[in-house]
Amino acid sequence: QVQLVESGGGLVQAGGSLRLSCTASGRISSSYIMGWFRQAPGKEREFVAAIRWSGAITFSADSVKGRFTISRDNAKSTVYLQMNSLKAEDTAFYYCAADTHGFSRNQADYEYWGQGTQVTVSS
Numbered sequence: 840q841v842q843l844v845e846s847g848g849g850l851v852q853a854g855g856s857l858r859l860s861c862t863a864s865g866r867i868s869s870s871y872i873m874g875w876f877r878q879a880p881g882k883e884r885e886f887v888a889a890i891r892w893s894g895a896i897t898f899s900a901d902s903v904k905g906r907f908t909i910s911r912d913n914a915k916s917t918v919y920l921q922m923n924s925l926k927a928e929d930t931a932f933y934y935c936a937a938d939t940h941g942f943s944r945n946q947a948d949y950e951y952w953g954q955g956t957q958v959t960v961s962s
Contacts (some may be wrong), residue, residue, distance in 0.1 A: 841865040841951040843935045844852055848956030854959075858922040861935030861953060872938040873918040875909060876946055877931035877958075884934070886944040888920060890932040898942065903929075927962040 862872065869955060874889035888899035888909040897909050905931040910920040933956050936949035943949070 841867060841871075841937050843937060843953035845933065845935045845953045845956040848958045850894065850959045850961065853925060853927055853960055853962045855925050856921070856923045857925065857958060859885045859922070859933055859935075859958070860915060861918040861920075863916045863918070863937065867937075868891055868939070870939075870942075872942050872949075873909075873947055874920075874936045874943075875920045875940060876936060878934070878947075879928075879930075879931040882931075884946050886946070887933070889938075889944075890918060890941060892944075898941070900944075905946055922958070923957075924959045927960050928960065929958060929962045931958060932945060932956070933958050 842864045844862050869892050871892040875887040878884040890897040900945050906924045911918045923953045934952040937951040938949045
């Protein structure tokens, strides 16, 4: 079992930055994929970025490339999502998730989920 707890959300002006954290507990394998997803009101949950727990490989959605960076600190069992140059359209509930099988942008492939954290970007 894996437990995930997100933090770091809040209200920020457009152009600003936020860093989300996802602290994991339980049995984490270096092969696990840690992903960030987001869901805006009235929209489907969408993939944002993912990283292998070992940190060797990352990838992100086109909509956030160049602005968002995913990273991890194994010593702290934490995955981060650094969000820069935020836009109003980045407003959403952000979720951390874990996939035990391999890289995927499909939320259905992620077995474990955190409770989420709200990010609101004012224009």
